[in-house]
Amino acid sequence: MIRLFHVSDLHFGAEDPQALHWFADIVAMEQPDLIVVTGDLTQQARPSEFEAAAQWLRALGQPITVEVGNHDLPLFPLARFLRPYGRYEALERLVERPFDLPGVRIVPLRTTARFQWRLNWSKGVVSDASINRTLGMIRAGSGRGLTLVACHHPLVEGDTRMSSRTRGGTAALAALAKAGVDAVLSGHVHDPFDMSLNLAGRTIRLIGAGTLSERVRASPPSFNCLHIDDGRMEVVVRSMP
Incomplete structure (x- = not known):
């Protein structure tokens, strides 16, 4: 059996030290096969x-793949336009990293952009280049077992208080379903x-993930x-006591 820990929105700078310690203790005890971090480090x-995020992730001592979140892009226009993902250098080898494990493949999909034609740039967007890159990685895979795609923004809205309003999300989801x-x-x-x-x-x-x-x-x-x-997947939400 393969066990993945799916964690998101660590928000170092507004992190919860108690929650981080709780998660790290569980990782140390249970040793998951992979930790999937879906953005907003x-x-x-x-x-x-x-x-700080890089040090914490390295200390977990387990294989990790990381997606980019909207909070991970610089706030200032010059840095955002010239090097929007440059500050990920401490985590470069972990970012958008496809991962193959027995019976499951994890493939990244970028849902952030340095610029959008709307006021709220925190929301998601799937560009043609982004979905085509992901589909290419899926086609290049073995085709055996489950295929999971990891991204920051939900592609369509769920029953949650906060929204993603991901542009291109519905079309991207249909393309991913068609790709298996x-x-x-x-x-x-x-x-x-x-x-x-x-x-x-x-x-x-x-x-x-929460x-x-x-x-x-x-x-x-x-x-x-x-x-x-x-070929079967069970998802258990584990909440801090």
Whole structure:
């Protein structure tokens, strides 16, 4: 059996030290096969926040793949336009890293952009280049077992207090379903969710993780534990007591 820990929205700079310690203790005890982090490692994309996040992730001592969140892009226009992802240097080898494990493949999908034609740039967007890159990685995979896509913003809205309003999300989700993707892992809304949609003649699951920061919404700090065995996946939300 493969066990994945799906965690999101750490928000270093507004992190919850107790929640981070709780999660790290569970990692040390249970040794998951992979930790999938679906974005917003930082609060304001400051170098010190990235360094703190990098130190914490390295200390977990487990394989990790990291997605980029909207809070991880610089606030100032010059840095945002010239090097929007440059401050991830401390985590470069972990960012948008496809991962193959027995019976499951994890593929990244970028849902952030340095610029959008709307006022609220915190919301999601899937560009043609982004979805085509992800589909290319899916086609290059072995095709054996489950295929999971990891991104920051939910591609469509769920029953959560916060929204993603991801432009291009519906079309991207249909393309992923057609490509044989089994589930999409995301964050951003700070509350866990798990829903299924029927698209392209098959069922695709949308699974959201909560937050380990002080910026909680309707639920306490939490993460998802995914158990994968013989083509089946069970998702358990684990909330901090």
